[in-house]
Amino acid sequence: VSSIVTRRKEAIPLPLPRPIARWESDSRKWADAFPREYDRYRMMMESSTKTKYGGAFPRDYLEETPANVILFAGYAFAKDYLQARGHVYAIHDVTHTKRVNEKTPATCWTCKSTDVPRILAEMSPAEFYKQPFSAFKDQITHPIGCLDCHDPTTMRLTITRPALREALQRQGRDLENIPHQEMRTLVCAQCHVEYYFKGEGKYLTFPWDKGFRIEEIESYYDEAEFSDWTHAISQAPMVKLQHPDYEVYLTGIHAYRNIACADCHMPYRSEGGVKFTDHYIQSPLLNIANSCAVCHRWSEEEIRQRVESIQDKTKEVRQRVEETLCKAHFEVAAARQAGATDDELQNPRQLIRKAQLRWDFVAANNGMGFHSPGECLRILAAALDLASQARTELARILATHGVIKPIIYPDISTKTAAQQVEQSFVNGNPPNLLPK
Amino acid sequence: VSSIVTRRKEAIPLPLPRPIARWESDSRKWADAFPREYDRYRMMMESSTKTKYGGAFPRDYLEETPANVILFAGYAFAKDYLQARGHVYAIHDVTHTKRVNEKTPATCWTCKSTDVPRILAEMSPAEFYKQPFSAFKDQITHPIGCLDCHDPTTMRLTITRPALREALQRQGRDLENIPHQEMRTLVCAQCHVEYYFKGEGKYLTFPWDKGFRIEEIESYYDEAEFSDWTHAISQAPMVKLQHPDYEVYLTGIHAYRNIACADCHMPYRSEGGVKFTDHYIQSPLLNIANSCAVCHRWSEEEIRQRVESIQDKTKEVRQRVEETLCKAHFEVAAARQAGATDDELQNPRQLIRKAQLRWDFVAANNGMGFHSPGECLRILAAALDLASQARTELARILATHGVIKPIIYPDISTKTAAQQVEQSFVNGNPPNLLPK
């Protein structure tokens, strides 16, 4: 009897939350008012989960795909590049990656901590960004948490990061009237988006002024004559794309049907008769019943298989692009060794930039193509086409300089091998690529 | 009240069909028993409907995409290739196409008429197939109709074409125990499939013994050392793929969810309180409300847009492949003009065969990729990769023979221009492709 009575009682809503301090960056302090959300949030400590292409374990992207080392030759991503894990690790991971050095700006903190909103309220974003990363090691200690997405007085979803506000404003969006369902995506779009550091002040900027599609982002960067680095092997002017999860998602069927990130990554959960949002953010494939089966009444196995079949296709085409691009980079280097001028190599380098930008849009995007299967494959096909055009042209350029046989492609079959090759180019003593 | 009573009366099951003759090939004779189905069937006379990529109007594929003429150079499809229209036109169209000549075998009748089942009951399939097409002009007069899909005594769906029965049997399927829902697809798979004429007897055969995927079909043909024709420009051994609608469909999400051809192309219709199968078979985009919107409760406009966005992607990548393939064909011809031997050209020709086979699997398939968006894009990407590999190799071969500048690609911007180029190759007086 008592069980029946409690079960009926539990269906009554919680008392109103106790007040939370305006800049409370410690998520534990929010837990008194919202124990259910906090308990699930803490689950993100789990970092050993695995799915076929995702999960929270620290997959080494360079080991798994040594081609990455070649594609990022001369850039920090050739040193260290791991799969993301739960939000609670953000501080730990950004302070331990080899990608950070003395020259790293404070901008890199922006997406890693609940301390950032407070700091940004104290100083202007421009001031914050231009300082060195190391200047904030003491003030920034709390990983991503409640304050990043919630207003502590009303608990409403809110955009705390200026870069997103600014980008949306430049598009003419009225930030006061964003539909609630869209907010359930936009809180993620504060961080899970492509960005670049604009100008000397390293001002965090999202390249969306012409639109969200890769062709529009490309033309934004082209117009700004922006590049992140010069490729160590091919000397092409490269752009790195980072986790354009939001941009890719926008082109998919789920965005078309107005389904938000939170619908899949934070599905509703019921505990003791209370319905709440699951704050254990992770791969939905680890929680298919709650996240997908709400709309797709198939068995979990069927859902997983369908997702993996989409991901397998993306992976297959991605690999084709990676092979072609790696060869193209080496062929430019070989053409230089054979005596080709920068003028002759101008066009192939532009083609390589265009191709790799497209490849990276898909590769850096999480979910191995699932967020928008058709668009990802279309973009990869375009990348393949452009990279192949570069190769055909390079074959002719090489021939002009007397090289007709295939060039010697160095061994890049493991991370170590690839990093050796990469370093040899970075240090200015590349191997001979010309056949006898 | 009287209205309700009449509506109820209407809904009472139709009287048992009057007996229909065993080989009744005239669909009009079935109309007495099934007026609703026949009336809708007659609607297929409409042949002016248009959708973005489909519809029943006689779209000229050669005019719309002159590249087709080059890709099919030396084969009948370079002469005449139109978009399909309704079943009732099957006899008219097969007797008016320029693809038919004195050497055409009777096999071509197989999928065009209700007279075929009767003839096949009178003589064995092997005997039928090996006769000339012209031998049956008088006996075959009724276009595709009721007898092709229904058993006239029970009205149950039935497979009337031996090629499908044989192909399924070779796969070990038990033809007596096919689930009903699958029959709603298999009646279409009698015709809407890839086929070839096996051996001297022109025996109609479906190349599925290793499986339905393009890689498996390819390996079937490779093992049989089969080719339909030798390409007039590149001399590559080619295979033509014809309308592999069923094979492509099998890899899509709808097949995965057990949705049949008939569910989209013959959706239920209700008239006067009776629900029946709509026998006006056409593009579902001309009947979105009944065919898609029952499962997808979106507006018609949203459904159409989503389909077209899938089709646009397919079209974009298809075009990339077409451009690359056309260039590859010409480059082989140029290499021959420059003195390359068949030995040297062996590998590029094989790559071209493989690439075009993949391209055709998607291009010959109806629906511009809709039936399986991801798979179609994956296959096109593979085609692009293979064709590009051929081109890179050809650039080296051309260079070996002293040709370093880009070759001269003939003008193929219109159907007429392309057909002139094609004919010049067929007649043995091709234009000079070598640059000065």
Added chain:
Amino acid sequence: MNQAMQAAIASSRQFIRALLRLAWFPPGLRLLMFAVFGVCVGLGALAVHTSRAPSYLSDEPEVCVNCHVMRPEYVSWRHSSHAEVAHCNDCHVPHDSFVNHWLFKARDGLWHATVFTMRWEPQVIHLSERAVPVVESNCRRCHERLVACTSLREHTAGDLRCWDCHGDVPHGETRGLASSPGYLDPSLPPVGPRSKGVTIGGRPPR
């Protein structure tokens, strides 16, 4: 009436009276036993009242929302085209025979109550295998004339179920928690010893 019968009646009356007074036990224990028995009866009645067990005998949809886990289905059905024409049990309980009807109802009711009380309910509820043909036969029961001229008139292996096409009938396209707004919509009727009358979303049930 003969003597023997009168004697028999008298002796059984005596026996019942003794039984009711627990005549075989010592008086102290008698009192205690009365008290325990009373509490049991009281608790039992409370349980029956709280869980609205008798309502299981009725066909009112409000019965189902006695358990909050049925709320999403209730809400989605309430807003569906079937809300006015078919109640839960029109679809979820067999209507082919009286016996089947009550057997199924009893079995499902007991099972659901057990699952609920034991907190065994899954995060996402699906139709059980047993329930699928029941629901479909009920679709056909109402719509049989409509589908009589097509192959839908019978269900053969591998066929689509009615709701493979009519996926939104009657529970909508999105299921489970995601389909009901807020925690409590509609709010559960108050329960317990002092609660009066049943209300659903502030109004009495039909």
